Amino acid sequence: MESQWFVARLHDRSIRGLSRQVAALIQSGMLPVGTNLPPIRKLAFALGVSPATVSIAWGELRRRNLIEGRGRSGMFVTGTSIVPHPVRRTASVGLSKASFDLTSYTPDLSLLPSLDRAFSLVGRTPNLNAYEDETIIGALRAIASDTWPYTPEDFMACNGGYGGVHDVMHALIPPGSMVAVEDPAPMRVLDILDHLSALIVPVRSDEEGPLPDSLQAALGRGATAFYLQPGLNAITGRAISAARAAELAVSMADAPATWIIEDDALSGLADKTAASLGVWRPEQTIHVRSLSKSLGPDLRIGVISASARIIRELQAFRSFGAGWTSRLLQSAAAWMLTDTETCATIARARHVYGMRRRALADALANHGIDVGGGGGFSLWLPVVNEVDALATLASDGIRVTGGKKCSVGGAPHIRLSFSRLISDQEWLASRLVFAGLR
Numbered sequence: 135m136e137s138q139w140f141v142a143r144l145h146d147r148s149i150r151g152l153s154r155q156v157a158a159l160i161q162s163g164m165l166p167v168g169t170n171l172p173p174i175r176k177l178a179f180a181l182g183v184s185p186a187t188v189s190i191a192w193g194e195l196r197r198r199n200l201i202e203g204r205g206r207s208g209m210f211v212t213g214t215s216i217v218p219h220p221v222r223r224t225a226s227v228g229l230s231k232a233s234f235d236l237t238s239y240t241p242d243l244s245l246l247p248s249l250d251r252a253f254s255l256v257g258r259t260p261n262l263n264a265y266e267d268e269t270i271i272g273a274l275r276a277i278a279s280d281t282w283p284y285t286p287e288d289f290m291a292c293n294g295g296y297g298g299v300h301d302v303m304h305a306l307i308p309p310g311s312m313v314a315v316e317d318p319a320p321m322r323v324l325d326i327l328d329h330l331s332a333l334i335v336p337v338r339s340d341e342e343g344p345l346p347d348s349l350q351a352a353l354g355r356g357a358t359a360f361y362l363q364p365g366l367n368a369i370t371g372r373a374i375s376a377a378r379a380a381e382l383a384v385s386m387a388d389a390p391a392t393w394i395i396e397d398d399a400l401s402g403l404a405d406k407t408a409a410s411l412g413v414w415r416p417e418q419t420i421h422v423r424s425l426s427k428s429l430g431p432d433l434r435i436g437v438i439s440a441s442a443r444i445i446r447e448l449q450a451f452r453s454f455g456a457g458w459t460s461r462l463l464q465s466a467a468a469w470m471l472t473d474t475e476t477c478a479t480i481a482r483a484r485h486v487y488g489m490r491r492r493a494l495a496d497a498l499a500n501h502g503i504d505v506g507g508g509g510g511f512s513l514w515l516p517v518v519n520e521v522d523a524l525a526t527l528a529s530d531g532i533r534v535t536g537g538k539k540c541s542v543g544g545a546p547h548i549r550l551s552f553s554r555l556i557s558d559q560e561w562l563a564s565r566l567v568f569a570g571l572r
Contacts, residue, residue, distance in 0.1 A: 135165070137172045137180035147183050152191035160200050160211055169211040171201065197331055220325030222539045232533035234562070236550040239368065239511050245483035246430045247476040252466040259465035267457045269449055270437070273468035278423075278437045283364070284412035286421070286439035290448060291459040294434040295399050295424025300326055302420050302438065305451035306393050307332060307359050314352035314392075316344045316362040318369040318514060318540040318547070323361065323397065336542040337362075341506060343374030343409075346381045353385065359393040360386065364421075365408035366400040369540050369549055371491070371508030376409045383414035396421040400510050402428030403484050417441055425467055427511075428480045435459070435467040487511065490552045497563035503571050511553040518570040520546035526569040532562070 144155050159165040171177070174192065178185040192209060195201045199213045261268060269290035270278075278289050292298030303326050307313060310331045315324070317336035327334050335352040337344045337360070344362055352360070362382075364374050374382075386394060394415060398408045401423045412419035420440040426433060438448065452458070470476040488509060495505045495513075505513055517523040520536050523546070527534055537547025548569075555562070 135169055135171060137177050140172065140177060141180050144181060147181055147187070149187055149190045149194075152181075152183075152188065153194040156191070156195060157198065157200055160195075161214055163214070165211050167211050167214060170207070171209040171211070173208060194331075197328065220322060220329070222321035222325050222328075232528065233531035234558075235533045236552070236555070237533055237535050238554065239549075239551045240431065240553065241427055241483070241511075242486075242554045245479070245486055247470060247479040249430060249433065249466065249470075251473070252469045252476075255469055256462050256465045259461050262461055262465075267449060267453065268461065269445060269458070271461050271464045271468065274437065274464045277468055277471050278439070281407070282423075282439060283407045283410035283421070284416060284419075284439075286412060286416060286419075287442040288440065288445040290438050290445050291464050292422065292436045292438050293456075293459050294426050294431075295397065295422055295436045296320075296322055297434070298422040298424070298436045298438050299323060299395070299397050301448060301452060302395055302422060303327065303330065303359075303361075305448050306395075306420070306444075311358035312352075312356055314349060314357040314360040315542070316367070317542060317544055318367075318537065318549075319361065319363070320368050320397075320399070321535075321539045324540070324542070327361075334542050336544065338544075339367075339370075339372075341372055342378040343372070344378070344382060346378075346385050349382060349385050350388075353389040353392060357389070357392055359395050361395045361397065362411075363399060364396045364410050365398040366404045366508070366510040368397075368399045368510060369512055370514040371510040371512055372506070373404060373406070373509075374409045379409035379411055380414065383411045386411060386415050386418060390418065392418065394419040398423040400427050401425060402480050403487060404509060405484070412439070420444060425471075428483065429467055429470055429476075433463055433467055435463050484509075487553060490555055493559045494552050494555060494563065497559040498566065498571075500560070501563055501567045501571075503563075503567065511551050513550050513552060514540075515548050515550070515566065516572040517546050517548055518572055520548065523548055523569040523571075527565060530565050532565060 144152060146155060174188045175185050178188045201209050202212045203209050274291060275289050307330055312333045312335055313327055314335050314337050317338055335355060335357060337352055338348040339345060366373050394411050396410055396419060410421055412421055422436060422438050424436045498505055524536055534548045534550040537549060540549055
């Protein structure tokens with residue numbers, strides 16, 4: 135495509151204007167997939183702007199997966215999506231199903247509590263159907279206060295754990311910021327940060343949680359926020375120890391302007407309460423607790439704690455959308471969390487998931503592979519070569535997730551779910567070892 139073609143169509147020559155107009159040309163089909171774009175310097179000269187202006191605009195289009203560079207061949211149009219897509223997660227859904235699919239990091243439906251009785255009582259919910267931007271109903275606030283890992287100034291309900299993390303990150307992290315992230319991390323969280331054009335700085339971890347030295351290095355680079363999973367890590371199944379949390383809190387004391395965003399994604403399925411940095415740094419900490427994994431994903435309820443000021447800010451941000459989380463759903467969740475039968479069901483689920491993890495861990499131990507302790511739904515397994523491991527397992531009809539979707543620049547891994555694995559552990563262990571576990 136010649137530069138003069140663009141000159142006649144790109145009237146706004148600002149960075150944002152170039153990005154917006156070229157995106158519209160791609161989405162309308164005027165620039166079809168496969169089009170070779172002009173060299174940056176040549177186009178910049180024709181438009182009368184600096185090469186840096188075009189380069190930055192192209193960078194935004196690359197982040198939206200509309201164009202990509204192919205070395206000396208130049209830049210090509212590669213996509214036509216109208217809105218940004220969560221690349222990591224989108225690449226993991228909609229694929230052909232394998233006969234042995236271990237990529238569903240979700241609860242076993244047979245282990246979830248019944249919602250029938252909870253919804254039979256929701257008519258008693260105060261302020262039901264009132265158009266009021268209420269942060270959280272009293273019953274759910276009281277339960278959170280009694281079970282929270284520290285004493286925060288305020289609470290608000292949110293639309294599930296990821297919904298809460300999404301709102302917190304979009305409200306508090308300016309686009310283009312540097313963010314320290316406990317590595318590995320859920321692919322959906324990394325997608326959110328990519329959407330914010332954040333520079334993700336991985337904070338390496340061991341069995342006790344993020345390493346203080348690695349966090350210090352990220353903070354030294356000017357991180358705006360630190361994302362971590364203080365309870366069960368959704369990827370590794372490990373939890374941050376109380377001693378490690380205290381060490382991390384010392385590091386954060388030297389960065390008082392850096393937000394601490396805690397994601398307790400597997401609340402209810404851990405044997406102990408999350409080790410929150412809010413105990414030491416409550417003014418910096420925003421703690422998000424998901425209730426979906428234990429009560430059910432369609433209940434879509436979570437709770438956020440933070441300072442009163444930050445809760446006001448989050449509430450103001452949410453005014454762009456629904457404004458508040460359904461009081462009907464909050465009421466159902468609050469009732470379930472105090473119901474003896476529901477609590478017994480959650481305890482049984484926690485026990486069963488633990489048994490399923492141990493069964494697979496024991497099968498791997500028979501092959502000399504020690505996966506260590508942990509809980510949740512996932513195993514995070516190091517492999518010699520990630521691409522080869524995925525291909526080898528696929529040839530056996532086994533589908534797992536490549537570690538690079540959950541880790542930024544880390545060693546090769548695969549991630550698999552055992553939440554619904556009730557048999558075939560010995561066979562699976564043998565195939566995993568054959569695929570190149572380290």
